[in-house]
Amino acid sequence: MTSDSPPLLLTTERLHVTQLPSDAAARVLAYYDTNREHLGAVSPTRPATFFSTAYWRTRLAQDREDFRHDISLRLYVLPRDAPPSSAPVIGNISLTHIRRGPLQAADLGYGLDRNHTGHGFMTEALRAVCDYAFSGMGLHRLQANHLPENLKSAAVLRRLGFAVEGYARDFLLIDGHWRDHVLTSLVAPPEPGLLAGP
Numbered sequence: 001m002t003s004d005s006p007p008l009l010l011t012t013e014r015l016h017v018t019q020l021p022s023d024a025a026a027r028v029l030a031y032y033d034t035n036r037e038h039l040g041a042v043s044p045t046r047p048a049t050f051f052s053t054a055y056w057r058t059r060l061a062q063d064r065e066d067f068r069h070d071i072s073l074r075l076y077v078l079p080r081d082a083p084p085s086s087a088p089v090i091g092n093i094s095l096t097h098i099r100r101g102p103l104q105a106a107d108l109g110y111g112l113d114r115n116h117t118g119h120g121f122m123t124e125a126l127r128a129v130c131d132y133a134f135s136g137m138g139l140h141r142l143q144a145n146h147l148p149e150n151l152k153s154a155a156v157l158r159r160l161g162f163a164v165e166g167y168a169r170d171f172l173l174i175d176g177h178w179r180d181h182v183l184t185s186l187v188a189p190p191e192p193g194l195l196a197g198p
């Protein structure tokens with residue numbers, strides 16, 4: 001993919017899951033601003049400029065470059081009933097620390113707008129992203145980690161077939177405190193595209 005390539009766009013029954021261009025900065029900022037506490041409670045400390053359109057304009061362009069260099073893939077979840085060029089952002093999904101060679105692994109992260117939880121949107125979006133990671137990107141292993149008390153996140157991962165593999169103490173610095181995390185992973189199915197249904 002070149003920097004001029006069309007954005008990656010995955011389509012599910014109710015959603016678009018897509019890369020966004022720099023001119024979507026205001027929509028991405030609105031999503032993070034509305035969900036400051038909801039997402040902040042599980043996220044590492046953000047840069048001081050995080051809540052500004054200038055930050056997101058640069059960041060969205062950098063994200064496209066990072067995908068082009070096979071470093072990471074950052075996607076946004078949009079309702080499918082509006083065009084991706086104008087739909088509100090209702091979630092984010094990332095595959096970071098892409099490791100090739102004999103590992104073919106990446107770390108999965110995600111969040112959903114607090115007013116859109118409870119409808120299965122994240123499970124639906126992640127199923128498409130995991131399928132793409134295995135069949136489109138050739139990855140073999142996706143790792144996802146969650147706070148022990150984050151039962152909603154644990155349930156999403158369980159529905160997708162992620163298996164708990166361990167417990168890491170002092171794993172991630174959140175709001176100035178080192179927090180333990182449950183470690184889970186999903187490995188590629190024998191035939192990509194055949195991830196289990198709901």
Ligand SMILES: CC(C)(COP(=O)(O)OP(=O)(O)OC[C@H]1O[C@@H](n2cnc3c(N)ncnc32)[C@H](O)[C@@H]1OP(=O)(O)O)[C@@H](O)C(=O)NCCC(=O)NCCS
Nearest residue numbers: 038042110111112117118119120121122123145146152153
């Ligand atoms: C983690 C998070 C994405 C989970 O959101 P969620 O809405 O519970 O997950 P889904 O969108 O997959 O929805 C599943 C829920 O919708 C319900 N649901 C309703 N209609 C559904 C449908 N058509 N299909 C599937 N599920 C449906 C499910 O029963 C489930 O509810 P339950 O957990 O009470 O049983 C959300 O809590 C969040 O953004 N948290 C903050 C950020 C975060 O924790 N990120 C992960 C860090 S590890």
